Amino acid sequence: MAETLHENxxxxxxxxxxxDWGDIYVRNKRPANxxxxxxxxxxxxxxxxxxxxxxxxxxxGGLSWMDYLAARGFDTYCLDLPGYGYSDQPPQMDExxxxxxxxxRTTNAANCLGFVCDRIREHREAARLCLIGHSWGTAIAALxxxxxxxxxxxxxxxxxxxxxxxxxxxxxxVDGEVxxxxxxxxxxxxxxxxxxxNEAQKLTVMPKEWFEQWxxxxxxxxxxxxxxxxRAPNGVVQDGQEYWQxxxxxxxxxxxxxxxxxxVGEMDRDTPVYMAQTLFPLLTGAxxxxxxxxxxxxxxxxxxxxxxxxxxxxxxxxEEAPPAANAST
Numbered sequence: 001m002a003e004t005l006h007e008n009x010x011x012x013x014x015x016x017x018x019x020d021w022g023d024i025y026v027r028n029k030r031p032a033n034x035x036x037x038x039x040x041x042x043x044x045x046x047x048x049x050x051x052x053x054x055x056x057x058x059x060x061g062g063l064s065w066m067d068y069l070a071a072r073g074f075d076t077y078c079l080d081l082p083g084y085g086y087s088d089q090p091p092q093m094d095e096x097x098x099x100x101x102x103x104x105r106t107t108n109a110a111n112c113l114g115f116v117c118d119r120i121r122e123h124r125e126a127a128r129l130c131l132i133g134h135s136w137g138t139a140i141a142a143l144x145x146x147x148x149x150x151x152x153x154x155x156x157x158x159x160x161x162x163x164x165x166x167x168x169x170x171x172x173x174v175d176g177e178v179x180x181x182x183x184x185x186x187x188x189x190x191x192x193x194x195x196x197x198n199e200a201q202k203l204t205v206m207p208k209e210w211f212e213q214w215x216x217x218x219x220x221x222x223x224x225x226x227x228x229x230x231r232a233p234n235g236v237v238q239d240g241q242e243y244w245q246x247x248x249x250x251x252x253x254x255x256x257x258x259x260x261x262x263x264v265g266e267m268d269r270d271t272p273v274y275m276a277q278t279l280f281p282l283l284t285g286a287x288x289x290x291x292x293x294x295x296x297x298x299x300x301x302x303x304x305x306x307x308x309x310x311x312x313x314x315x316x317x318x319e320e321a322p323p324a325a326n327a328s329t
Contacts, residue, residue, distance in 0.1 A: 008032055009070050013086075016119045018112060022088030025080045026116055027057055029070040037075040039128040039153045043318065044120065045078040046113055048135030048159075049172045049236040050184055052085030053078035054217045055134075060210040060303050068311045074318075075124065079116050081109050083181070083233040085221040093231060097179030102234035106136070106243075106250045109235070110144040117144070117151060130318060132156040135271060135299065136172070136236050139250050146255035155260045156314055159268055159299050162275035163247055170240050171195075171270045178234050178241070186215055186228045193300060196269045205267075205296070206304045214303055253282035260286040261317040263310065265297025288323050 014026040030037075045065070047053040056078040057066040069076040080087040083104050092100040113131075121129060130153045133141030138160040145152045164170060171192055174182055190211060194202045219227050243250050260283050264276040273293055280291040292313050296306040 009067065016116055018082070018115050021082035021090070021108075021112060024082060024088070024112060024116055025086035026120075027053065027066070027078050028076065029057070029066045030075045031070060031073055034073075034075075037124055037126065039126045040130065040318070041073055042075045042120065042124055042126055042129035042153075043069060043077070044113070044117055044129060044131055045076070046131065046133045046137035046141045047078065047080070047084070048137045050232045051189075051218050051230070052080045052087075052221055054085060054221055055214060055300065055303055058214045058217045058303065060213055060307075065302050065307075065311060068315070072315060072319075077116070077120060079113070080221070081112055081233075085218075089223055090233075092180040093233075095180070097181050097183075097234075098177065100180035102178050102238040103180055104233035104235035106139050106143060106236070106239050109136075109140045110147075113140055114144050114148060114151075121151065127151070128153040130154045130156070132158060132314065133160075134158045134302070136161055139239075142253070142256060143251040145258060146251045146253075149255075149257045152258045154318060155256065155258050156317065157260065157262045157276075157279070158302075158310065158314070159264050159271045160262060160276050160279055161244060161271050162279045163249060164240075164245050164275075165247075165278075166272055166274055168269075168272070170245060172236055172240060174234060174237050178237050181231045181233050182237065183229050183231050186219075189215065192270075193298070196267060197298070204305060205298060206300065210303055253279060254284045256283055257285040257287070259317075259322070260289045261292065261314065262289070263292040263294060263313055265294050265299065265301040265304075265306075265310075267297060268299045268301075270299040290317060 010032050012028045015023045017023050045056045057064045066076045131141040138157040145155050222230050262276050262280050264273055283289050294309045301310050
C-alpha cells in the first residue's frame with residue numbers, strides 16, 4: 001500500500017511470496033510521480049545478521065538512508081529475509097531453538113535476495129539494478145553478484161565480513177550447540193554498539209535517543225511488536241563457524257565483474273578495517289573499484305553522527321561516470 005510521505009517522496013510496503021520461504025517483506029521509497037527508472041537508479045539494500053532492514057529507513061536526526069537515496073532520484077528498496085523483521089517467520093521459530101538446526105544460511109539468503117531482485121527488475125522492466133550490502137549482507141550481495149553479474153549494475157560492500165584473522169571473536173556467535181535461532185536483548189545490543197568507545201564517544205557517536213528510536217522500530221517489526229528482546233536465525237552463525245572463522249570464504253571475490261565500492265567505519269569492531277583492506281585487492285574482476293575508510297564511525301555509521309560520510313561516499317559511487325569516461329578531460 002502506497003503512502004505519501006511528502007510532496008516529493010512516496011513510501012510503499014510490498015510482500016513477495018517465495019515458493020520455499022513464504023512472504024518476504026520489502027520496503028520501497030521513490031520520488032513521487034516517477035514510474036520509470038534506469039538500472040543505475042534502482043538500488044536494493046540488504047541487511048546483516050541480526051536486526052533486519054529497519055536501520056535503512058529509521059529517520060534518526062530526521063533523515064534515513066532510504067530518504068537520502070530516494071530524494072536523489074533513486075528507486076530504493078530494502079527487504080527482511082525470512083525469519084527477520086516483517087517477513088514470514090519459518091515454523092522453526094515457533095519451537096524451542098534447540099529443537100531444530102540453524103536455518104537461513106548465506107546461500108539461502110542470496111537466493112531470497114535474488115528472488116526479490118527479480119521481482120523488482122520485472123516490475124521496472126530493468127535488466128540490472130544496484131546492490132548495497134551491510135555486514136553479513138555484504139556476503140549475501142557479493143555471493144549473488146558473483147553468480148549473476150549480468151543482473152547487477154554496481155555493488156556496495158559496507159562493513160564487509162571477511163576471513164576473521166585478527167584474533168577477535170565474532171560478535172554473532174552462540175555459546176554451545178547452535179540451534180535454529182538466537183535471542184538478543186536490548187542491553188546486549190547497546191553494549192555491542194558501544195564496544196571500544198570511551199564515555200564521551202558513547203554519548204556522541206550514536207546519541208541515546210537515536211538508539212532508542214531504532215530499537216523501538218526493530219522490536220516493533222518482530223511478531224507481537226515491542227519488547228526488550230528480538231530473535232534472529234542462526235544460519236549466519238553456522239556459516240561463521242564453517243567458513244569465515246575456518247579460513248574459507250563463502251564467495252570468490254574474483255568472480256565479481258561489476259564496479260564495486262568497499263567502505264567501513266574506522267572504529268568498526270564487528271568487521272574491523274583489516275577485513276575491508278584484505279578483501280579489496282581480491283576484487284580483481286571488477287572493472288573499477290574503490291576502498292573508503294570513514295572517520296568517526298563504527299559498524300552502524302548509517303545511524304551515527306558521521307552518517308553523512310557514508311551516504312555521500314556511496315552516492316558519489318552510484319552516480320559517477322566510469323573512470324574511462326573522463327580519461328580525455
